[in-house]
Amino acid sequence: MTIKFENNIHSFKENLSEYLPGNSIDCIIFGYQNQELHILLLQWKFTENWALPGGFIDKEEDMDAAAKRILFDRTNLTDIFLKQFHTFGNKKRGNDKNKFKPNLERNLLEQIFGESEAIINWLSNRFISTGYFALVDLEKTNPKPDLLSEKCEWKPLKEIPTLIMDHNEIITKALEQLRIQLNHLPIGKALLPTKFTMQDLQKLYEAILQKPLERSNFQRKILKLDILNRHEKKMEGGSHKAPYLYSFDKIKYTELIKYGIGFL
Amino acid sequence: MTIKFENNIHSFKENLSEYLPGNSIDCIIFGYQNQELHILLLQWKFTENWALPGGFIDKEEDMDAAAKRILFDRTNLTDIFLKQFHTFGNKKRGNDKNKFKPNLERNLLEQIFGESEAIINWLSNRFISTGYFALVDLEKTNPKPDLLSEKCEWKPLKEIPTLIMDHNEIITKALEQLRIQLNHLPIGKALLPTKFTMQDLQKLYEAILQKPLERSNFQRKILKLDILNRHEKKMEGGSHKAPYLYSFDKIKYTELIKYGIGFL
Numbered sequence: 001m002t003i004k005f006e007n008n009i010h011s012f013k014e015n016l017s018e019y020l021p022g023n024s025i026d027c028i029i030f031g032y033q034n035q036e037l038h039i040l041l042l043q044w045k046f047t048e049n050w051a052l053p054g055g056f057i058d059k060e061e062d063m064d065a066a067a068k069r070i071l072f073d074r075t076n077l078t079d080i081f082l083k084q085f086h087t088f089g090n091k092k093r094g095n096d097k098n099k100f101k102p103n104l105e106r107n108l109l110e111q112i113f114g115e116s117e118a119i120i121n122w123l124s125n126r127f128i129s130t131g132y133f134a135l136v137d138l139e140k141t142n143p144k145p146d147l148l149s150e151k152c153e154w155k156p157l158k159e160i161p162t163l164i165m166d167h168n169e170i171i172t173k174a175l176e177q178l179r180i181q182l183n184h185l186p187i188g189k190a191l192l193p194t195k196f197t198m199q200d201l202q203k204l205y206e207a208i209l210q211k212p213l214e215r216s217n218f219q220r221k222i223l224k225l226d227i228l229n230r231h232e233k234k235m236e237g238g239s240h241k242a243p244y245l246y247s248f249d250k251i252k253y254t255e256l257i258k259y260g261i262g263f264l
Numbered sequence: 265m266t267i268k269f270e271n272n273i274h275s276f277k278e279n280l281s282e283y284l285p286g287n288s289i290d291c292i293i294f295g296y297q298n299q300e301l302h303i304l305l306l307q308w309k310f311t312e313n314w315a316l317p318g319g320f321i322d323k324e325e326d327m328d329a330a331a332k333r334i335l336f337d338r339t340n341l342t343d344i345f346l347k348q349f350h351t352f353g354n355k356k357r358g359n360d361k362n363k364f365k366p367n368l369e370r371n372l373l374e375q376i377f378g379e380s381e382a383i384i385n386w387l388s389n390r391f392i393s394t395g396y397f398a399l400v401d402l403e404k405t406n407p408k409p410d411l412l413s414e415k416c417e418w419k420p421l422k423e424i425p426t427l428i429m430d431h432n433e434i435i436t437k438a439l440e441q442l443r444i445q446l447n448h449l450p451i452g453k454a455l456l457p458t459k460f461t462m463q464d465l466q467k468l469y470e471a472i473l474q475k476p477l478e479r480s481n482f483q484r485k486i487l488k489l490d491i492l493n494r495h496e497k498k499m500e501g502g503s504h505k506a507p508y509l510y511s512f513d514k515i516k517y518t519e520l521i522k523y524g525i526g527f528l
Contacts, residue, residue, distance in 0.1 A: 020390060020392065021285055021286055022284055022285055022286055022287060023286060023287065023353075023392050057353065057392070059390065061355060062353065062354050062355050063351070063352075063353025063354070063392065064354075066353075084350065084351065086348065087327070087348060087351040087394045089287075089321065089326065089328070089330075089394065090326045090327070091323075091324055091325060091326050126284060126323065128284065128287050128321070128394070130351045130353065130392070180524060182526075182528075183448065183525075183526035183527055183528060184444060184447065184448060205528070209528070213528065218528070225527075260447065261527045262446075262447035263447055263485060263525045263527070264446075264447060264469070264473070264477065264482070264485060
């Protein structure tokens, strides 16, 4: 079951039997730009199909480590906020040897892996896939396609195309989890510059929640969390109405991530 | 790979190859009694080892359906609160053909399944296990051991013994998730009788959070959620200080479960 390809993209091993069979990982990598959430997507070779970045778990590798590796391979980033959020195990996910036949994916696999039935059989199995979401500073990423894909690009949330398999559902679930997290954990450190205005923070929350928030109410509730340090005003032409700059207090932020924001 | 056993416990198929390889489910079934959380545990045959109820996923079965089936097999309950909370995929979880050797589990497996290397090999693989937690009315359950186990019993949280593999860690994670849920979702409908006093509800929250809560503060915050209906007083010897009985308002409770309790 040896795959012949240039071994420069180490998300795929030369020998698929080194991976756990029937288990995969899908990564929803969120970035933030122009007051909009973005997601990193791959376009598969020889097709119009877009997909989430993903991969398999080495038999000698922790699942979390596999997710970190996949993320690194696509973004060149380490030390990022990465969180397992849900495992997808519907039977419609596979166990169907015909799922690549006659459509384009099979064609693609054959072009990449050759006419190997063994590989196509391996890939055609039903996979239980664990989803991880990551929050990254989009500016720092250097997106790289993987072996199966032609392009690796940031897409704004409202321009996500129809993806392969259940990948759109996986994004919906990731967004739902991100919104729950937002109400339970401070989120923003990974997505904003070190110093930001209260309005920057509110815009990020609005982009995630996909709804407008009332300004003074938002400010009151965020300040009550006691995780921000206030700095100098942001000078823009010297107006005395210039907004203050804030940064997250690292210790308090970390403490709050540990215990969460509860209603009790 | 046919297993010879009385086929009266349908959590296990006669042919393990009907299951997805390398994927399992572990269930943390919470009940509540005497103001304490309890967890349903199994004691394996011929050993002193305790374990969480669990099982495998049929190749033609949704993963959620498999969790429901396992839960039903152990408790005889359907229509219960069941939630996937985390997937456990550390490499230390297996892929070690010696893990049953020379200890008691291998002995147990051989006594049940016979000397079949194929079965022991199948079970010795590294399993990625998805955890589900369930909240059930302990009084309504009729716990039944599975094929591998001698006993199936409710254990209060503070009397959980050392379990096999990483099952104690799985419980810790389930409790962490239950506490997060408690701050985000109304929890109690599955664990309390239809009518309860404010004190009953507070005791439940305290049992889950494992800390005392301040009475008037708790009452104020719970009432603010607007999910309770107030009924007659609970008469106990006719004292005028008798506490009111409450029930969850089904519509408002369901609505709140949908959107959660946020800090925004």
